[in-house]
């Protein structure tokens with residue numbers, strides 16, 4: 481039996497929504513609990529499939545886990561079990577999400593060995609791991625890849641710090657190399673480091689555990705290795721991808737909405753990117769207030785040419801919000817080019833939007849031109865399948881704005897990243913049901 485969302489769209493929504501804790505931060509932070517045998521308490525953990533799977537993996541690895549309250553757990557990795565990590569079971573479990581890859585750095589640094597199947601995550605194009613392994617090798621690890629089993633192994637009696645120039649500013653790659661370097665001997669410098677708020681949060685937590693990392697928030701991190709780390713407490717930031725999605729939802733459904741406690745200073749270019757689509761939004765304390773808007777008009781560049789919204793490593797615009805920007809543009813007034821530079825298979829979901837009546841030309845796998853309908857012709861409800869986590873949420877937003885009934889299949893992809901999304905949308909007045917098929 482599978483689950484689907486049934487949506488009757490075209491309803492104006494209204495009210496307040498609180499973003500969940502950040503998925504991609506949670507995946508990093510949870511892996512870091514392996515770096516100490518002492519207790520690490522983590523709060524604001526989102527209750528979503530990917531995160532719950534990673535918590536299960538930690539439990540099977542022997543980490544003691546106490547749930548203090550919803551989203552609030554204490555972890556203690558004082559006695560781990562490598563039999564599980566080398567087992568067939570882990571080959572399956574580890575392959576079910578992308579974030580599990582970040583178990584490698586802590587395992588290697590603390591225990592001198594690390595194993596991992598090819599991780600899962602969204603099928604959105606090639607997702608290579610070279611940056612991760614090159615970093616470990618530079619710190620002194622031996623690397624082996626079993627091509628038949630798709631299984632990676634690393635070994636190191638000791639890791640030694642050095643200057644590492646990452647070949648790309650990989651988010652999970654940087655997190656992995658940082659977590660290996662904090663327990664390495666001597667100084668590591670990581671240049672071309674990714675610097676997303678997720679990574680800043682990870683580095684700050686590691687420093688509270690006794691690590692010595694400087695340059696946090698920049699693309700040059702300096703890490704003085706220490707012999708051991710101790711316990712700490714950490715609270716996850718609100719999920720910026722959710723925040724962007726709710727801005728898009730408000731615009732598409734012409735709704736007045738307040739997004740609570742967004743941690744505005746960590747949102748980078750996200751608010752302004754939506755403003756360029758003509759969406760009004762106001763900072764009110766630490767909330768975002770979006771008034772109900774009948775129309776929104778896409779800006780042009782200063783020279784009068786068509787706006788492009790493209791992704792880039794932080795502080796550029798996150799690729800995880802481009803699908804939402806694309807959907808929102810379908811009902812704007814004007815034209816925009818969406819350029820997804822990082823992933824080559826993330827824009828194919830536009831076919832569904834075209835079926836719904838959107839005016840989009842997929843120029844190539846990376847670029848789509850959207851000609852907005854200015855809310856003059858509503859999208860039409862249809863049957864669709866969620867191809868990946870963010871396109872899934874984008875289609876959900878399209879369905880909420882569309883006239884008539886839509887069914888979205890494969891919502892496991894949406895549940896991977898959004899906590900109780902149907903419950904929270906219902907609280908805003910949406911007509912959405914989780915149905916069994």
Ligand SMILES: CC(=O)N[C@H]1[C@@H](OP(=O)(O)OP(=O)(O)OC[C@H]2O[C@@H](n3ccc(=O)[nH]c3=O)[C@H](O)[C@@H]2O)O[C@H](CO)[C@@H](O)[C@@H]1O
Nearest residue numbers: 504507578579606607648649650651652653793799800822
């Ligand atoms: C679990 C997790 O945290 N997943 C996020 C993480 O994935 P993940 O860490 O897997 O993504 P990476 O940052 O490694 O790379 C993403 C893609 O961008 C390309 N690339 C990256 C950096 C660069 O300077 N140049 C370049 O071309 C890579 O080759 C790859 O195709 O970061 C991605 C990029 O923000 C997000 O979409 C994912 O949601």
Ligand SMILES: C=C(OP(=O)(O)O)C(=O)O
Nearest residue numbers: 578579601602800869870
């Ligand atoms: C691509 C994403 O997730 P993952 O890296 O876990 O597949 C995402 O969060 O948008």
